[in-house]
Amino acid sequence: MINLSLVKIRAYGIPAPQGSKKHIGKGILIESSKRVKPWREEVLRATLDSSTYSGQIVSKACSLYLEFLIPRPKSHFGTGRNRGRLKPSAPQYCTSNRNGDLDKLCRSTIDGLSVTSGGVLIEDDSLVVQITSSKRYCLDKELAGALIVLNYPTIFPISTNLENYVKRRWRETPKHLSVVR
Numbered sequence: 001m002i003n004l005s006l007v008k009i010r011a012y013g014i015p016a017p018q019g020s021k022k023h024i025g026k027g028i029l030i031e032s033s034k035r036v037k038p039w040r041e042e043v044l045r046a047t048l049d050s051s052t053y054s055g056q057i058v059s060k061a062c063s064l065y066l067e068f069l070i071p072r073p074k075s076h077f078g079t080g081r082n083r084g085r086l087k088p089s090a091p092q093y094c095t096s097n098r099n100g101d102l103d104k105l106c107r108s109t110i111d112g113l114s115v116t117s118g119g120v121l122i123e124d125d126s127l128v129v130q131i132t133s134s135k136r137y138c139l140d141k142e143l144a145g146a147l148i149v150l151n152y153p154t155i156f157p158i159s160t161n162l163e164n165y166v167k168r169r170w171r172e173t174p175k176h177l178s179v180v181r
Helices: 036-049 102-113 158-171
Strands: 007-012 021-025 028-031 062-070 128-137 145-151
Touching: 007 036, 036 102, 036 145, 062 102, 102 128, 102 145
Parallel strands: 062 128
Antiparallel strands: 007 145, 021 028, 062 145
């Protein structure tokens, strides 16, 4: 039995978002982005190289922590004597659509882990029942890529409160839908 809390992976490279598929005829679909395949291959390589991966395939519900590290563009840095210094106007958060939506980065990475898509860690991506993810710019001297941690799913106490709240709200009729007599 694999100890899920110990599967930690560090993939290097530029994370690529899972985009649309392109139909090339005879029912064959290919990725529209040429960056997805190399990223998935890097996730596979990093999994196989991880000291915490035992070679076993996870075949039960699991949780993933994904942190994507995106390199800053050169335009965020000064020139001349300020070369290498971050401009005051440089954004703090990685919100550029060039780097991909967070959900699409997650999809391509999970596919790189999933046996059904060529990975070696998770039997199928449907087994991922919980995801915590973020994307950020690389810190000084930090290499681009992703930090990936596979774990057991956790149930937060707030879920019970949330469930009760939802049940209460569904029983109530919203005022704008109430019939005035």
